[in-house]
Amino acid sequence: MDVMPKWADVVLIPLISLLLAAALSAVVILAIGENPWNALKIMVEGSLGSTYGWGYTLYYATNFIFTGLAVAIAFHARMFNIGGEGQAVLGGLGVALVCLYIPFPHWSLALVAASVGAAIFGAGWAIIPAYLQAKRGSHIVITTIMFNFIAAALLNYLLVGALKPAGSMEPATGKFLPGTHLPSFQEMFSTADTVLFRGAPANVSFFVAIAACVVIWALIWRTRLGYEIRAFGHSESAAKYAGISPTKIIVISMSISGALAGMMAINNVMGEAERLVLNAVEGAGFIGIAVALMGRSHPFGVFLAAILFGFLYQGGAELALWTSIPRELIVVIQALVILFTGALDNMVRMPLERFFLARRRAAKPKPKLTPAE
Amino acid sequence: MDLLTLLQLLDSAVRLATPLLLACIAGLYSERAGIFDIGLEGKMLAAAFLSAAVAYTTGNVWIGLLAGIGASLLLSAIHGIASITFRGNQLISGVAINFLAAGLTVVIAQSWFAQGGRTPQLAGAARFNPITLPFADALRDVPVIGPIYYELISGHTALVYVALVIVPLTWWILYATRFGLRLRAVGENPAAVDTAGVSVVGLRFAAVGICGVLCGIAGAYLATALQAGFTKDMSAGRGYIALAALIFAKWKPWPCLWATLLFGLLQALALRPDLIQRTLGFSVQTQLLDALPYILTVVILAGFVGKAIPPRAGGEPYVKER
Numbered sequence: 001m002d003v004m005p006k007w008a009d010v011v012l013i014p015l016i017s018l019l020l021a022a023a024l025s026a027v028v029i030l031a032i033g034e035n036p037w038n039a040l041k042i043m044v045e046g047s048l049g050s051t052y053g054w055g056y057t058l059y060y061a062t063n064f065i066f067t068g069l070a071v072a073i074a075f076h077a078r079m080f081n082i083g084g085e086g087q088a089v090l091g092g093l094g095v096a097l098v099c100l101y102i103p104f105p106h107w108s109l110a111l112v113a114a115s116v117g118a119a120i121f122g123a124g125w126a127i128i129p130a131y132l133q134a135k136r137g138s139h140i141v142i143t144t145i146m147f148n149f150i151a152a153a154l155l156n157y158l159l160v161g162a163l164k165p166a167g168s169m170e171p172a173t174g175k176f177l178p179g180t181h182l183p184s185f186q187e188m189f190s191t192a193d194t195v196l197f198r199g200a201p202a203n204v205s206f207f208v209a210i211a212a213c214v215v216i217w218a219l220i221w222r223t224r225l226g227y228e229i230r231a232f233g234h235s236e237s238a239a240k241y242a243g244i245s246p247t248k249i250i251v252i253s254m255s256i257s258g259a260l261a262g263m264m265a266i267n268n269v270m271g272e273a274e275r276l277v278l279n280a281v282e283g284a285g286f287i288g289i290a291v292a293l294m295g296r297s298h299p300f301g302v303f304l305a306a307i308l309f310g311f312l313y314q315g316g317a318e319l320a321l322w323t324s325i326p327r328e329l330i331v332v333i334q335a336l337v338i339l340f341t342g343a344l345d346n347m348v349r350m351p352l353e354r355f356f357l358a359r360r361r362a363a364k365p366k367p368k369l370t371p372a373e
Numbered sequence: 374m375d376l377l378t379l380l381q382l383l384d385s386a387v388r389l390a391t392p393l394l395l396a397c398i399a400g401l402y403s404e405r406a407g408i409f410d411i412g413l414e415g416k417m418l419a420a421a422f423l424s425a426a427v428a429y430t431t432g433n434v435w436i437g438l439l440a441g442i443g444a445s446l447l448l449s450a451i452h453g454i455a456s457i458t459f460r461g462n463q464l465i466s467g468v469a470i471n472f473l474a475a476g477l478t479v480v481i482a483q484s485w486f487a488q489g490g491r492t493p494q495l496a497g498a499a500r501f502n503p504i505t506l507p508f509a510d511a512l513r514d515v516p517v518i519g520p521i522y523y524e525l526i527s528g529h530t531a532l533v534y535v536a537l538v539i540v541p542l543t544w545w546i547l548y549a550t551r552f553g554l555r556l557r558a559v560g561e562n563p564a565a566v567d568t569a570g571v572s573v574v575g576l577r578f579a580a581v582g583i584c585g586v587l588c589g590i591a592g593a594y595l596a597t598a599l600q601a602g603f604t605k606d607m608s609a610g611r612g613y614i615a616l617a618a619l620i621f622a623k624w625k626p627w628p629c630l631w632a633t634l635l636f637g638l639l640q641a642l643a644l645r646p647d648l649i650q651r652t653l654g655f656s657v658q659t660q661l662l663d664a665l666p667y668i669l670t671v672v673i674l675a676g677f678v679g680k681a682i683p684p685r686a687g688g689e690p691y692v693k694e695r
């Protein structure tokens with residue numbers, strides 16, 4: 001029997017971890033001579049106070065939903081996919097190849113094709129480590145880390161070579177074809193007299209991300225495959241005994257994971273930059289780890305955590321603009337969230353468990369011992 | 374390629390291999406004791422920053438070195454508490470430490486020096502300066518041996534020699550002392566160590582502590598010997614290359630030296646594309662050289678060239694009783 005009620009596990013622990021991370025971040029802000037309350041106000045104002053701010057917050061959140069889902073589904077199979085970064089780089093390559101060379105009559109077709117391209121490239125980059133884990137026993141964490149670096153080198157190679165337009169000095173591809181322009185929130189929601197989300201990069205791929213959450217939820221809890229993935233994650237030996245092939249689960253769950261990480265590229269490469277540049281992923285693959293941990297590997301949790309990190313990212317940019325706090329503060333907060341929700345989970349959990357146990361004992365008095373005992 | 378160019382290339386390989394070697398041996402202690410550590414990168418970075426900052430402020434590089442070791446040890450303590458005391462996920466803890474270091478170093482550097490997340494340039498006694506070994510100048514003109522001694526062996530900073538001494542020392546500790554035997558045992562079968570009445574927690578904390586000290590030296594080397602000051606993200610993936618080298622070396626001290634020297638040579642070659650062009654007659658993409666350590670590691674890890682078997686209890690927290 002679980003010691004804690006479910007709501008405590010799902011809501012209370014992440015919340016306490018978040019508060020701990022926030023408190024420590026406040027200490028850091030105090031230590032460098034700024035006012036944490038003031039900083040929080042600037043962050044909220046800058047990321048949630050206007051449709052412009054929301055446009056950025058949701059743009060970042062879209063990236064993090066994809067990478068967070070990617071890490072989450074791998075977590076369900078007890079795989080730690082730390083290679084979201086590399087898979088997203090390859091996803092960008094897939095998007096670029098689709099958008100550079102195929103003329104599309106309408107953006108919706110382009111979006112479908114680019115999503116497929118991104119997913120295939122991302123999944124392809126994840127399948128190799130998955131296969132090596134399943135068949136050769138090489139540790140997936142190490143291999144996916146190595147693949148991040150190999151991906152970076154590969155992209156670097158392509159962007160200074162084959163993909164760079166002739167005459168250009170910058171390591172980037174040319175502009176994508178015009179038919180691939182995705183409608184931004186500004187184009188979608190502005191009316192004739194009020195312009196909303198002016199200049200913000202949020203675009204239609206946000207809704208693709210939400211759809212991905214629903215699909216992944218259905219996949220994990222409503223399909224046979226999802227059941228097998230979860231069974232494998234809980235106990236490999238039991239899953240094997242039940243006739244579930246470990247190789248199949250590792251390869252399939254990792255390729256779904258890689259596909260999701262790769263699909264991030266429809267947002268940042270196709271939706272925002274409209275060309276492929278070096279370092280387009282900007283660490284979003286790693287933030288996926290924090291998002292998945294915070295969201296307890298549940299698609300809805302991932303969605304909320306992604307919005308939270310979107311807020312932190314946009315807020316952090318505003319902070320760097322208005323105060324002397326550098327943007328890297330967000331990296332610190334991210335690290336603290338990963339630390340408390342991931343590695344120090346037991347530190348938060350153990351006292352809470354004791355508390356709930358004590359409460360339950362108090363509520364239910366011990367049965368009287370019979371004389372025979 | 375003439376002898377002098379070759380020696381210069383090897384010299385630069387040694388200089389670039391040193392931080393890799395120190396971090397690799399650091400990882401060796403930790404992983405041999407059963408604690409995975411992908412936080413080598415973060416610990417090096419934190420040490421690089423604090424050593425440069427303190428060396429600049431005090432003007433003494435040795436105090437800087439101590440401060441760097443301190444910073445690295447602090448992160449090691451977090452890793453130890455998370456993965457040993459609270460039996461958390463060691464990999465996630467390592468990831469957190471890497472980000473913590475990447476963020477905090479820039480935030481603190483910015484508020485301390487206000488130079489865009491860097492420390493000021495170090496000079497004079499605030500840096501480790503090259504040491505000319507005895508007779509290097511006198512022997513310089515002796516053919517073959519002279520240049521090898523002068524160019525390659527002499528003229529490094531103190532930490533390079535420290536790193537080279539640490540390899541046999543580690544070999545001795547690991548295979549010839551009681552502590553080393555226990556350290557290896559705790560990474561293979563902690564229950565047996567516990568049954569023998571030796572503290573698993575104590576041994577693992579000791580290993581994580583040694584790892585912290587060595588990462589501290591590696592980081593200090595980056596900022597105060599290889600370069601003159603701290604710059605943002607200056608560890609540049611070296612912690613991960615060290616991890617790769619550790620697997621390449623199959624968790625053994627001497628192979629660690631060869632693996633890091635090889636990876637150092639690859640880095641040195643990536644800096645001199647003209648040399649490859651001249652020697653091989655065709656140019657090799659520097660990106661390929663950059664990626665080669667990682668590709669080699671994947672190949673080794675996949676068991677295509679000899680099997681790399683990690684310590685058996687690696688990554689698993691030890692629970693004393695069920």
